[in-house]
Amino acid sequence: MSYQVRIEDTDHAFNVDEGESVIDAALRSGLMLPYSCRNGTCGTCKGELVEGAIAYPDGLPPAIDASEDAAGKALFCQARASSDLVIRVQEVREAGDIIPQRLPARVEQIDDLAPDVRRIFLKLPRDKHLSFLAGQYLDILLRGGQRRSYSLGNAPREDGLLELHVRHLPGGVFSEYAFTTMQPGALLRFEGPLGNFFLREDSDRPMILMGGGTGFSPVKGIVERALQVGTTRPMHIYWGARAEPDLYLNQLPRQWAEQHGAIDYTPVLSEPASDGDWAGATGFVHHQVLADHPDLSGFDVYMSGPPPMIHAARDEFTAAGLPADRLFYDSFEAGGD
Template sequence: MAFDVTIQPSGHTFEVEDDETILEAGIRQGFAFPYGCRNGACGSCKGRVLQGEVDHGPTKPPGITEAELADGMALFCQAVAVDDLEIEVREIGAARDIVVKTLPCRVAALNRLADDVMELRLQLPASERLQFLAGQYLDILLKGGDRRSYSLANAPHDDDQLVLHVRNLPGGRFSTMVFEELKPKGLLRIEGPLGSFFVDEDSPRPRLFIGGGTGFGPLKGMLDHLAAEGLDRPHHLFWGARAADGIYAPEWLQKMAAEHAEHFRFTPVLSDHPTATAADFPAISGWPHDAVLAEYPDLSGFDVYMAGPPAMIHAAREAFLAVGLPTDQLYYDSFEPAVPAE
């Protein structure tokens, strides 16, 4: 049985089957909502149910609180319709013309960026091209139905190869393969582009970027895209790592700072082993969100883009909203752990 869903404030409508989530139905019919992990953990797809009823299943997803559920909020990546719905959620028009594809690819190169970070370059067949927005991610499709999500670290105009930054996680199925088994010319299958983490280019506000670890990857893709378009306002990148060697793109950072000195700043933030500099930039000791608030105590006039581990995203989100950052000026991609296929 199908139910009708009306999106507010746009008034757009689509149908959702009783065996699919609201997010799945919207994407299938060309309506792009914010989303990230798709497993109920990150909370990116949260919206409000104005009329009707949804079901999140037998257990509450971790990305939403009981208070939010009581207030009419829902996680659309997990919620299914019980009857016709009217929902309030931000639509993302830029993604509606992007086609999600499943494609074979070859490993073009493996470049060690740090002891625990590998740049994985993928080459698509000559007859194929993956159109994407800077900041989106793709899934590596593994045997047995498992998939691993990685953000694209290159910009759409530089798409001869697809570039991923892979951190070596102890026991990680795919990261172990990348660091120990995968060779150039090896074959993989991907699905993408996915996600709603990309730049609102219609906004006139200055932008802050906060990355933790390999969360730098999608931010690099965004900044490369914006630089190609011509930076016309302040852009400040904060990159958090444990120690200076975790800031693994010194040449790129120095080039950006030299070529866009008027509109680009970079601040490394080191948590465990603070040093005077990282990649030749003065470093701050502590946590990225604290460094941001020390420099920008009033965030109401900024657009903020964050990517990295869930703990960093959660702490920064709570801190930034508490000082008045509007929710519609905060964009984030939380690198939630992979959920094995059942």
């Protein structure tokens, strides 16, 4: 059995199979609705149920509470249709050729960027091609149906290489392998591209791009894309980390700022070494953004990193005047083993 889903105030409609999430059905039909984690924890896919009935397979997801549910809010990455639906979402795009695929890839190169961060370049077979938007992510497919999500750390390149920044989590089902036995030539499988974190090229507003930890990875891809298309929009890049070694590609954004007059770069450390010579900004990275830009009403903001940073910044940036439809984020939800 299938149901029809119509998106209010648009001419878009698609069918969703019984037991299929609304987001998965939209992707299958060539539409991109807002989403990120796909497990109900980040809230990116939150919209409104205008007509119809839905159910959640495992009860109410973490990113929506009972009062929101009662008011007609819904998390469409988890929602299953029980009837035909009319929904309202913040943004909808035709996916074009940006369609998730399951593909093999070979590990082309491994770089140690920090004691706990590795950069891994993946190469597709000669007869395969992946269309993606800089800032999107991949799911590495593992045995037993497990997956681990990693942002693409580059804009599309002529050589087709895909760049991932992997932080070592002791005991992590994928990162442990990546830091111990993985060698160039290893074969992986992935699904992608996924997510709605990418550069909105139709805007002319100045941008703030904020990454926390390896959340710098998709920020890097978005900046590279902006430079590819020759944007003249001002960009202020913020990178939050605990200590200076965690700014594992610090020279790159410094170089961008030196070479492009429209780019500023501010690294922020939350726990700088007491015996070090760090003279830069300290504290929470989103507080530094607000100190520099107390009125965010005229900006587009892109942010990626750990959920506590995302949740705190989302509330405080909105309070500082940032319109909800100009805040784009990717919350790095950890995968449980």
